[in-house]
Amino acid sequence: MYTQDDxxxxxxxxxxxxxxxxxxxxxxxxxxxxxxxxLRELIRQDIKGLKLVGSAxxxxxxxxxxxxxxxxxxxxxxxxxxxxGMAINYRRACEAGLVKVEDNCCYTLVQQLRAAIxxxxxxxxxxxxxxxxxxxxxxxxxxxxxxSGEQLVLVPALKPDVAILHAHYxxxxxNLHIEGPPVADILFAKASVKVIASVEQxxxxxxxxxxGVTIPYFYVTALCEVPYGAHPTSCYPNYAYDREHTAxxxxxxxxxxDGFRENYLKPFVYDCKDNKTYIEAIGGKARLSCLxxxxxxxxxxxxxxx
Amino acid sequence: xxxxxxxxxxxxxxxxxxxxxLSIEDGILAFHGFGSPLVQLALHLxxxxxxxxxxxxxxxxxxxxxxxxxxxxxxNDFAMNRGAECHLNIEELxxxxxxxxxxxxxxxxxxxxxxxxxxxxxxxxxxxxxxxLPGGGGGCNLSCDADHVTIWTAAHRAPPDDQGHRRYRLVxxxxxxxxxxxxxxxxxxxxxxxxxxxxxxxMITDLGVFDFNYDGHLRLRxxxxxxxxxxxxxxxxxxxxxxxxxxxxxxxxxxxxxxxRRLDPMKxxxxxxxxxxxxxxxxxxxx
Numbered sequence: 278m279y280t281q282d283d284x285x286x287x288x289x290x291x292x293x294x295x296x297x298x299x300x301x302x303x304x305x306x307x308x309x310x311x312x313x314x315x316l317r318e319l320i321r322q323d324i325k326g327l328k329l330v331g332s333a334x335x336x337x338x339x340x341x342x343x344x345x346x347x348x349x350x351x352x353x354x355x356x357x358x359x360x361x362g363m364a365i366n367y368r369r370a371c372e373a374g375l376v377k378v379e380d381n382c383c384y385t386l387v388q389q390l391r392a393a394i395x396x397x398x399x400x401x402x403x404x405x406x407x408x409x410x411x412x413x414x415x416x417x418x419x420x421x422x423x424x425s426g427e428q429l430v431l432v433p434a435l436k437p438d439v440a441i442l443h444a445h446y447x448x449x450x451x452n453l454h455i456e457g458p459p460v461a462d463i464l465f466a467k468a469s470v471k472v473i474a475s476v477e478q479x480x481x482x483x484x485x486x487x488x489g490v491t492i493p494y495f496y497v498t499a500l501c502e503v504p505y506g507a508h509p510t511s512c513y514p515n516y517a518y519d520r521e522h523t524a525x526x527x528x529x530x531x532x533x534x535d536g537f538r539e540n541y542l543k544p545f546v547y548d549c550k551d552n553k554t555y556i557e558a559i560g561g562k563a564r565l566s567c568l569x570x571x572x573x574x575x576x577x578x579x580x581x582x583x
Numbered sequence: 584x585x586x587x588x589x590x591x592x593x594x595x596x597x598x599x600x601x602x603x604x605l606s607i608e609d610g611i612l613a614f615h616g617f618g619s620p621l622v623q624l625a626l627h628l629x630x631x632x633x634x635x636x637x638x639x640x641x642x643x644x645x646x647x648x649x650x651x652x653x654x655x656x657x658x659n660d661f662a663m664n665r666g667a668e669c670h671l672n673i674e675e676l677x678x679x680x681x682x683x684x685x686x687x688x689x690x691x692x693x694x695x696x697x698x699x700x701x702x703x704x705x706x707x708x709x710x711x712x713x714x715x716l717p718g719g720g721g722g723c724n725l726s727c728d729a730d731h732v733t734i735w736t737a738a739h740r741a742p743p744d745d746q747g748h749r750r751y752r753l754v755x756x757x758x759x760x761x762x763x764x765x766x767x768x769x770x771x772x773x774x775x776x777x778x779x780x781x782x783x784x785x786m787i788t789d790l791g792v793f794d795f796n797y798d799g800h801l802r803l804r805x806x807x808x809x810x811x812x813x814x815x816x817x818x819x820x821x822x823x824x825x826x827x828x829x830x831x832x833x834x835x836x837x838x839x840x841x842x843x844r845r846l847d848p849m850k851x852x853x854x855x856x857x858x859x860x861x862x863x864x865x866x867x868x869x870x
Contacts, residue, residue: 306659307658309660332721333720354618356618356718358618359851363717367715371712371715372714372715374712380704380705380718383673384728385724402681402724403727403777404681404723404727404779405723406776406777407727407776408723408727409760409761413704413759427777428777457644458645458664458670459672461673511660517660578652578662582656583849
């Protein structure tokens, strides 16, 4: 239980809750509401050897792989869909053996988190049988159901050391409000030992209660106000996905690990002491207002994808 | 719109979208996953035409019956979720599948074998990882749980390289089975596995349309106006039976083509196709 009255802290202190070798659940998914500012700070703090768990992700996991801080990935998907295709840093790190491939599947993950949330050692599922995930994950066991006689798969409880989330709003007590798809954030928050969150804005408890509590405060360890903290992923309705920046990112991943360090990590991560500096580096207010004006009309919105 | 009278051909992408849509029954719950613009458009097309009672669950957002502003290249986007009637969350969608209420799922693979097993996880050479693929999302679970599965791929064609070697999409066997079809690598038939879903029942590719025979083996059912059973065979890494009444696949009508073009003004779905395949089109009058 995290019951302190005021959980606000600086971004640097927020990431001090992550240790080398931790099992980390990253919130959001694909190009939506990933805690990018927090992940950039994690890289600056040189926290390493992480084991990542999650569902369908993109630039967040790829960035961490490109920075060399990942030891193992149990994500169910890491890529850029039809936008750019495969996640190159992720691929390179997996193929070089730097990241151990422990791919999982969405429902298996859900059931593993539910086991942790319910305080059970495992949850049963019927699926996965007949696929090679049974060999990839020798920790999955089978049993004959004493009620139906069916063979079921038992997947062990998954209790991440820390969940890193980005939400729209919080109060200082740590109640979080997320608009739009929560993806697996609520499950991550309930299953993890610690939850750290960056938020677009910290508001009063009354205002937050009015919007609705997506994640109750006592799950939340610490939080930090980081406007535009999901950039370049989207945080609708506040701002759209920055495809132009992501295209730049993708180009920078193409050639080599060193090329990525020089052309992306240096200017956008290491040389940015905080998110304000980062925002300047990606084009400042002018760029942000393009992303914020997604709802000015269909043409404006579509332009963001060109 | 003046365009109506001008549409005289449909593209390969539009034909594939239509054929995928035809596999969707009215009144079921179906889910389109992410990274699948052809399928996303097919679900909307089906709901717009022959399946108005389809419960359409959008991938990544889990919005139900949205009316997308336009198709985006990323699935978890407000544009894709606009106007959703209600929302599920990740656990609810997968619970629906696990309890037998997901009528149809759509899956693809970088390797697809004759039993409909697919690999989107890893390619190996002599047991060593040579290509890390993006991963299957929830495809593994849903291949087991969904009542029916439609397989699709826009990369069936496997042209020979300089040495004459073809790198097949349709392979004799998968390096890793991410999603399960009708028979496992060690020969166990799906009916011998305690799975709820009935497995894949059709496959739509850039070269033709398949179903599965009584044995659970892919069988060519239809070709396209510019393909033939011989061409399909050349581009397939295993032998397959051909339906006795092999036909040429139906093309969508003008109204359906217009619907697709309206919903995908940026032609995102073409990104699934090779550059050459983006040029393929079929004369509606000749159909």
